Amino acid sequence: MTEYITTIGLEVHAQARTASKMFDACSADYAGGEPNTRTSVVSLGLPGALPVVNRRAIEMAALSGLALNCSINLQSIFARKSYIYPDLPKGYQITQYDQPLCSNGWIEIRADDGSMKRIGIERLHIEEDTGRLVHMPDGSSLIDYNRSGVPLMEIVSEPDIASPEEARRYFQKLRQILMWIGVNNGDMEHGELRCDANVSVRPRGQHEYGVKVEIKNMNSFRAVERALAYEVQRQIQALEAGATIVQETRGWNETLGVTVGQRSKEFAHDYRYFPEPDIPPLVLDADWVAARQAELPELPDARRARFEAEYSLSLQDAELLTIERSVADYYEAAVAAAQAVNGSAKDVANWITGELFRLLNDSGEPPGCMTVRMPPAHIAEVLALLARGTITRTIAKQVFEESFQSGQAPSQIVAARGLTQISDADTLATLAREIIAANPKPVAEYRNGKTSAIQFLVGQMMKATKGQANPQTARAVLEGELNAS
Amino acid sequence: MSDLHLLTITAARAALDAGDITSVALTEALLARIAAVEPRVHAFLTLTAEQALEQARAADAQRSHSRSGQALGPIHGIPLAIKDVICTSGIRTTCASHILETFVPPYDATVITRLRAAGAVFLGKTNCDEFAMGSSTENSGFGPTRNPWDVSRVPGGSSGGSAAAVAASEVPGSLGTDTGGSIRQPAALCGISGLKPTYGRVSRYGLVAFGSSLDQAGPLAWTVADLALILQVIAGTDPFDGTTVPHAVPDYHAALTGDIRGVRIGIPQEYFGEGMEPGVEQTTRTAIAALGDLGAELVEVSLPHTRYALPTYYIIAPAEASANLARYDGVRYGPRVAGNSMWDEIERTRGSLFGPEVRRRIMLGTYTLSAGYYDAYYKRAQQVRTLIRNDFQQAFATVDLLATPTSPTVAFPIGQKVDDPLAMYLSDIFTLTASMAGLPGLVVPCGFSCNLPVGLQLIGKPFDEATILRVGDAYQRSTDWHMQRPTL
Helix, strand or coil: CCCEEEEEEEEEEEECCCCECCCCCCECCHHHCCCCCCCCCCCCCCCCCCCCCCHHHHHHHHHHHHHCCCEECCEECEEEEECCCCCCCCCEEEEECCCCCEEEEEEEEECCCCCEEEEEEEEEEEEECCCEEEECCCCCEEEECCCCCCEEEEEEECCCECCHHHHHHHHHHHHHHHHHCCCCCCCCCCCCEEEEEEEEEEECCCCCCCCCEEEEEECCHHHHHHHHHHHHHHHHHHHHCCCCCCCEEEEEECCCCEEEEEEEHHHCCCCCCEECCCCCCEECCHHHHHHHHHHCCCCHHHHHHHHHHHHCCCHHHHHHCCCCHHHHHHHHHHHHHHHCCCCCHHHHHHHHHHHHHHHHHHHCCCHHHHHHHCCHHHHHHHHHHHHCCCCCHHHHHHHHHHHHHHCCCHHHHHHHHCCCCECCHHHHHHHHHHHHHHCHHHHHHHHCCCHHHHHHHHHHHHHHCCCCECHHHHHHHHHHHHHHC | CCCHHHCCHHHHHHHHHHCCCCHHHHHHHHHHHHHHHHHHHCCEEEECHHHHHHHHHHHHHHHHHCCCHHHCCCCCCCEEEEECCECECCECCCCCCHHHCCCCCCCCCHHHHHHHHCCCEEEEEECCCHHHCCCCCCCCCCCCCCECCECCECCCCCCHHHHHHHHCCCCCEEEEEECCCCCHHHHHHHCCEEEECCCCCECCCCECCCCCCCCEEEEEECCHHHHHHHHHHHECCECCECCCCCCCCCCHHHHCCCCCCCCEEEEEHHHCCCCCCHHHHHHHHHHHHHHHHCCCEEEEECCCCHHHHHHHHHHHHHHHHHHHHHHCCCCCCCCCCCCCCHHHHHHHHHHHHCCHHHHHHHHHHHHHCCCCCCHHHHHHHHHHHHHHHHHHHHHCCCCCEEEEECCCCCCCECCCCCCCHHHHHHHHCCCHHHHHCCCCEEEEEEEEECCEEEEEEEEECCCCHHHHHHHHHHHHHHCCHHHCCCCC
8 A cells, every 4th residue: 555645734823912912902812802893094994094003013023023133124024815705894914925024933842753853833923813604593793802912822843744744843832932932822722722734645765745734723732633634534535536635625524533525626715915015124233132032041952951850850740840831930939949858859849740740730720820729839838747757658749739738838737637647766666555555466467577567557556647657767667666565 | 343254264264263254154155155156166065154153153152262373273263164075074075975975973083083172163075086086086976176266177176176166266174185295286286385294293084095005184275384384283193093193293484484595305217298288387496496585495306116116006006995895785884775685785895886996996996905915015015105205305405395297287177188088187197106105295386377276386304384384375375376266
């Protein structure tokens, strides 16, 4: 059977979360009000309205371009893209065409073979979002222009993606970076982040790309991977059956798990791009770009690598702790607090990736809530209580969870509940004698040479002290009592 | 005081300042004049008599409260008419098109905001070619405007209503818009003064777009001094229009010194010759010679790419228009023609509510922007536009301004060119080039040919309206063509 090579390119649309819209002062908080309450002369495209570029949106787009290793073009041009649809009030969308703001970038993802792979980014340009149609049961449609004119960044990859899994990882990586630098909330469900794909297959050995098909309506990472996997198989089966692939746009049907033809090439739009006469060329200078570069935080990959080196973390832990910028910031704040009390960065990592992630997962809260639920100083306190021997590891987990739930400082919880570890030999000796008296069977076993039977007795000690007994001391005291009598 | 409707803005202002008249009296006199002559002229699409009188009363009250009338702006209490492509809050703005017949803007154009703040009184909205596309006002969806000098003839266009309203003494000044000559050509054909400012000098916010890279609003009035007063109010950078420039606005009235000795005036040879009525050419040449008599130095210059301006303009302006007019689908405002689906309704609305010239230009622009044609038409036209700009730049290296005819003919009979769009387009052949280069153009009446007015065009350097206003004003100090009024 012929082996096929898959070629995928993604077009990602990400809203830039500015306070106002792309071309006027109207609020961009489109979900924050009733339909058509976040509109203006400009975002409704009323006769005579003119667009004026939102400075912050350009800054965010340039910041994004730099984060994606793009070059920032010191002159870029806005263009009109014409098509008629009721959600587009001017009959054209203001976008960028042959001179985008950012071009020639790349990001790194993990390839299917585990190695790191660069995916090229052809361009990142700025444009405006459309309104939304709401289709009613009676067949009519309502239009909400709240979203009309919200700044949108279109990020177009090179056709460097070789599988549906890589496509998902690329999209995930892009989302991680955009959220990391604070330009996008990553919300795919509400369309703040959207993805279209171009996909083609060709038999190994064939140089030219196969006929590409555009896939739309993929609203989650899972949908991207599933839709592309389906489409790759559909194209291969078609070629195997001797059919030809038609250049077209297909939509992913999540329920049926298939892509469905929407529009063939003959009916493709002619967008009649031309330079937007209402907006002069956008001219930036090198100092401005340098200022944006200086605003750029340490990016996730660099931070992950630093965590591995600086804190001796495993790749897996370092990845978990850089999944979001708030998590990484939290981790480093907790490390700083812990180091002041001689706690280790590794222990901090373990508490976060273990207990804290589990508790957050149970409560259904996002990582952003970490600092509120468990201030970094509280993690350091738990580590300090453990290091001083004030509490046992078992108690520490209880205290951690209680602190997470109540917000109380761990030391206060220990003091208020009397959870301090019992290391006093006399107290434990009295208890040991009671336990030996009450458990003749394991005591006999121990004395007959089955030394492992002592585990049960230690367990009884811990149970009787509600976990507060120092396990090592408890064991030593028991051994002493058993051997003495 | 009698015949208040005959006052220029400057004269009316002096009378207001002296306390001889009130803004209410002036407004009432003009409304009476409108009632008398409007049936023969049809310069207005909407009259706002009630609001105008209210504004006039407010202006009078403000004047009586202010310690010195001089503290008020130069157009305070002065009635003006506004071309119906400029948005006026709460007042219907139709662009002389059925597709906007019911459109009431919720906002004022920046020029309106500024005039309002300066105390102007708005008498109404004037007729024009539909969406400012035309040279005769015959393309109005609501019937043509007639030339007050001869009501069987056109007033020119597209700002024909704004020009005719002044020429008919219905209003002392008005605002028009100019994309390829739409202020200058009707000013010439109606025997009044008109100014198209430099592109970027006056805000386009609220001016319903035709050719966005060309459109500019500007004043029409009897005298250059009056134009200067209005320009002073409307000029300047606007945060709502990114194409306005932050250059300082000079004191235009102070620039009117009457002295043009040593000013170098270029006479482009390409603007005289074939296709031009002999009477128009002769009148124009006489006027230019008069400028020489006033001490200006006359210099022959060449603008070699002039002949490409017309074809280039008719690629760029319709291309921009095709996108600008895409929004009129009947979905959000204006009337909607019923159909059996959304697309059917949009097609029927656009198909039946746009007039033939507008439809022609939408099709032309759609075609030239289409895939495969863009490079051959739009892109090439932009390259030629650069050559035209360079022509002017070279000429302005040796001269301070250019003097040319405004239109090859005097006002032509209504109906003469309606079936011949190319003949109609030629009417703007002398005004298009300055539009393509974004330059300011002033028209002053300079005599008559066959008893119909002829206008002289003065083209200035970018943002140097002051020089052409100075020359035009000096001309008017030594002539009285601008004070001659038609008998209606």
